Amino acid sequence: MPFEASSDRRGRQKLDRETVNTLLVFGLSIVLIVCSRFISPALGSWSQVLTVLILASFLVIMSFGQGLVILIGGLDLSIPALITLGGVLTTTWIGTADTGVWYMLPAILVICALVGAVSGIGIVWLKVPPFIMTMATSIVVASVALGYTSGTPRGGSPSALLWLMKSWFLGVPVVIYFTLAFILLGWLLQNFTALGRRLRALGTNRNAALIAGVSVNRLELVPYAISAACAGFVGMMLVGYSNGATLRMGDSYMLPSIAAVVIGGSSILGGSGTFIGTVGGAILLTTLGTMISAIGLSEGWRTIIEGAIIVGALLVLRGEFLTHIGNRMLTRGK
Amino acid sequence: MNLLKRLGLAASLTLATTAGVATVIDHAHAQDKKLKVYLSLSYSGNSWQSEAANIVKALAQTPPYDKTVELKEVISGTDPQAQISAYESMIQDGADGIISFPISSTALNRTIHRGCQKGVLFFMYDATVTEPCAYNVSYITAGFGENSAQALVNILGGKGNIFLSRGVPGNSVDKRHTDGAMHIFKQYPGIKVVAEYYSYWDDRTTQQETAKALAAHPDVDGIWAQAGEYGAIQAQLDKGNKLVPMTGENSDGFRLGLADPKMQGMGLKGVSAGSPPATSGYAFKLMMEILTKKRELKPMNVEYPLPWVPADQVKPCKGDTFADGCNVFPSDKVPSSFVTEVFNPELLPELSLQSALEGKPTPGASIQPLPADVKHAPDAPGINCSSCKAPADEYKLTKIEPTVKP
Numbered sequence: 001m002p003f004e005a006s007s008d009r010r011g012r013q014k015l016d017r018e019t020v021n022t023l024l025v026f027g028l029s030i031v032l033i034v035c036s037r038f039i040s041p042a043l044g045s046w047s048q049v050l051t052v053l054i055l056a057s058f059l060v061i062m063s064f065g066q067g068l069v070i071l072i073g074g075l076d077l078s079i080p081a082l083i084t085l086g087g088v089l090t091t092t093w094i095g096t097a098d099t100g101v102w103y104m105l106p107a108i109l110v111i112c113a114l115v116g117a118v119s120g121i122g123i124v125w126l127k128v129p130p131f132i133m134t135m136a137t138s139i140v141v142a143s144v145a146l147g148y149t150s151g152t153p154r155g156g157s158p159s160a161l162l163w164l165m166k167s168w169f170l171g172v173p174v175v176i177y178f179t180l181a182f183i184l185l186g187w188l189l190q191n192f193t194a195l196g197r198r199l200r201a202l203g204t205n206r207n208a209a210l211i212a213g214v215s216v217n218r219l220e221l222v223p224y225a226i227s228a229a230c231a232g233f234v235g236m237m238l239v240g241y242s243n244g245a246t247l248r249m250g251d252s253y254m255l256p257s258i259a260a261v262v263i264g265g266s267s268i269l270g271g272s273g274t275f276i277g278t279v280g281g282a283i284l285l286t287t288l289g290t291m292i293s294a295i296g297l298s299e300g301w302r303t304i305i306e307g308a309i310i311v312g313a314l315l316v317l318r319g320e321f322l323t324h325i326g327n328r329m330l331t332r333g334k
Numbered sequence: 335m336n337l338l339k340r341l342g343l344a345a346s347l348t349l350a351t352t353a354g355v356a357t358v359i360d361h362a363h364a365q366d367k368k369l370k371v372y373l374s375l376s377y378s379g380n381s382w383q384s385e386a387a388n389i390v391k392a393l394a395q396t397p398p399y400d401k402t403v404e405l406k407e408v409i410s411g412t413d414p415q416a417q418i419s420a421y422e423s424m425i426q427d428g429a430d431g432i433i434s435f436p437i438s439s440t441a442l443n444r445t446i447h448r449g450c451q452k453g454v455l456f457f458m459y460d461a462t463v464t465e466p467c468a469y470n471v472s473y474i475t476a477g478f479g480e481n482s483a484q485a486l487v488n489i490l491g492g493k494g495n496i497f498l499s500r501g502v503p504g505n506s507v508d509k510r511h512t513d514g515a516m517h518i519f520k521q522y523p524g525i526k527v528v529a530e531y532y533s534y535w536d537d538r539t540t541q542q543e544t545a546k547a548l549a550a551h552p553d554v555d556g557i558w559a560q561a562g563e564y565g566a567i568q569a570q571l572d573k574g575n576k577l578v579p580m581t582g583e584n585s586d587g588f589r590l591g592l593a594d595p596k597m598q599g600m601g602l603k604g605v606s607a608g609s610p611p612a613t614s615g616y617a618f619k620l621m622m623e624i625l626t627k628k629r630e631l632k633p634m635n636v637e638y639p640l641p642w643v644p645a646d647q648v649k650p651c652k653g654d655t656f657a658d659g660c661n662v663f664p665s666d667k668v669p670s671s672f673v674t675e676v677f678n679p680e681l682l683p684e685l686s687l688q689s690a691l692e693g694k695p696t697p698g699a700s701i702q703p704l705p706a707d708v709k710h711a712p713d714a715p716g717i718n719c720s721s722c723k724a725p726a727d728e729y730k731l732t733k734i735e736p737t738v739k740p
Binding site for chain 1: 531
């Protein structure tokens with residue numbers, strides 16, 4: 001190909017920082033899985049990889065939404081409440097009877113998205129800081145769910161969600177295919193659509209985006225709505241996974257959803273980051289969790305080690321010097 | 335958008351937020367002579383907590399209490415400070431009694447002491463406090479940990495690799511259960527704890543943590559679990575068609591599983607025991623008998639009996655109460671995470687399934703007097719007393735005999 005033959009390598013010799021970071025996150029996950037054999041001989045097996053991927057699928061989907069919000073410089077603290085909302089509405093409105101499952105599932109996602117859009121409206125037009133606005137939404141939604149269920153969410157999982165979370169195809173759980181498709185779509189949306197580019201422009205410099213003709217106010221609602229819908233969907237997945245909803249089902253996902261995004265190479269201040277990196281961050285965090293829980297140490301030590309590895313990984317990944325080393329090796333190789 | 339519109343939106347948002355702050359208050363019809371009783375929860379959100387609270391609400395609306403008690407429910411949040419300030423406001427408001435699930439066994443002591451001096455009765459259910467002027471009503475000292483551990487050891491024939499699925503780290507209840515269990519497991523060198531994880535008494539967390547442990551130890555022989563045990567069954571089913579013997583608490587899903595021939599065929603055996611939400615009802619009735627001068631009782635630690643249901647004694651209920659010794663509900667009536675021990679035919683005949691699920695009184699029921707005798711709980715340092723010593727036979731087995739020699 002003529003392009004390949006071109007002697008102009010200026011654009012190609014520089015490894016993009018985001019790409020390096022993404023490769024490193026995935027590399028680190030693989031190293032962790034291989035090393036985990038030293039902890040227990042059963043680890044490092046195909047079965048463990050599948051366990052990690054299933055557990056990571058929740059985090060991957062949630063972090064897509066959180067990642068978009070962080071990309072525009074915001075933060076979504078309403079994720080746990082929306083996971084609960086999605087889960088509770090699914091078990092009470094659809095339940096094991098599969099009442100109108102094909103239109104109710106999308107309808108519930110739309111409700112979640114609308115709740116997210118309300119947070120967005122508060123942030124854009126009432127100028128409430130994202131932190132406070134999403135926290136307020138979270139409290140309201142959680143309280144509504146508590147009042148609506150009087151504390152005990154009834155019903156079980158619709159069969160469609162059981163199929164998604166429990167069935168296998170060609171030796172691999174269906175949910176893994178689903179997550180791969182989601183990753184592909186998310187990546188295309190963020191990198192190859194006008195919406196994705198506008199969001200990045202908005203996160204990099206709001207005024208510049210405005211001058212460039214982006215309708216920034218309306219655009220800013222979108223990530224919050226997507227994030228809420230993603231959280232609602234994770235609620236549905238959790239319903240299929242554990243065949244029921246609880247009011248605290250989302251609690252443990254708040255910080256990991258932010259951590260996955262940041263470890264994946266995004267700036268917490270917005271404007272940079274890729275979804276593929278976030279996926280790597282989610283897998284890395286889940287691998288670490290699985291490995292740590294197999295170490296026969298007391299809970300205190302396990303969480304200390306987990307924390308230390310996360311900080312260490314972030315330091316290594318952030319280091320500009322790795323990009324330099326990468327570039328140097330490329331130049332020498334040629 | 336013009337300014338008025340903006341203000342209007344801001345105002346309605348503020349209203350919604352204020353209304354949503356996790357405080358739910360039930361107003362009975364306020365009359366001057368009514369006894370003022372507060373129900374203080376540290377948090378709500380799992381089946382156990384809401385069932386326990388619903389039981390108290392249902393009893394407070396059952397005649398004659400519907401005319402004599404004004405019950406207010408306050409959910410304060412998961413940190414002790416929030417509950418301390420909730421207690422303070424209740425004392426200020428002139429409460430006659432406070433019935434509560436305390437978040438900490440020591441942090442609330444000073445406030446409780448102040449309340450006692452002002453004549454407020456404090457009744458703690460399930461979780462306990464070490465302040466001597468409060469009444470503790472709990473199953474904690476009844477030996478869940480050691481009895482269930484012995485049951486597992488018996489089933490495993492004294493040897494095998496096991497998981498411990500624990501509760502909330504740092505919690506005195508989790509510690510008491512685990513200490514009791516380890517007291518038994520340590521006597522059997524053949525029993526090896528290969529994984530120990532915190533499942534926060536939650537089904538979903540138990541499922542995920544058990545899945546992680548199974549990835550590292552697929553050869554596990556048994557699981558000793560606290561509440562959330564149904565998640566451990568689901569994690570095993572996700573892996574294939576093999577189940578190992580396990581002990582757990584009182585979830586409907588676990589009990590149904592123990593009695594299900596299909597799950598038995600996969601290898602499930604075990605015992606269902608543990609924390610009964612009905613404790614709150616017993617505590618409430620005791621408190622009301624004292625407040626209405628029907629009973630004299632100095633502050634003390636009361637032991638609630640430990641539910642104990644081995645697989646062969648699981649019996650599904652046909653109706654909405656625990657009639658004819660039944661102890662589990664069909665899966666179309668309640669979710670799998672529902673905690674079945676919401677009744678007690680002897681202590682709480684007033685309750686039905688609707689009481690536990692929705693906090694509604696049973697139609698036609700009226701409050702029945704409690705048996706005169708109250709069982710004194712043994713001392714448990716840091717749990718129900720502060721400067722005290724545990725009895726020498728703290729971990730004595732009460733429900734089961736060892737069938738294998740250490």
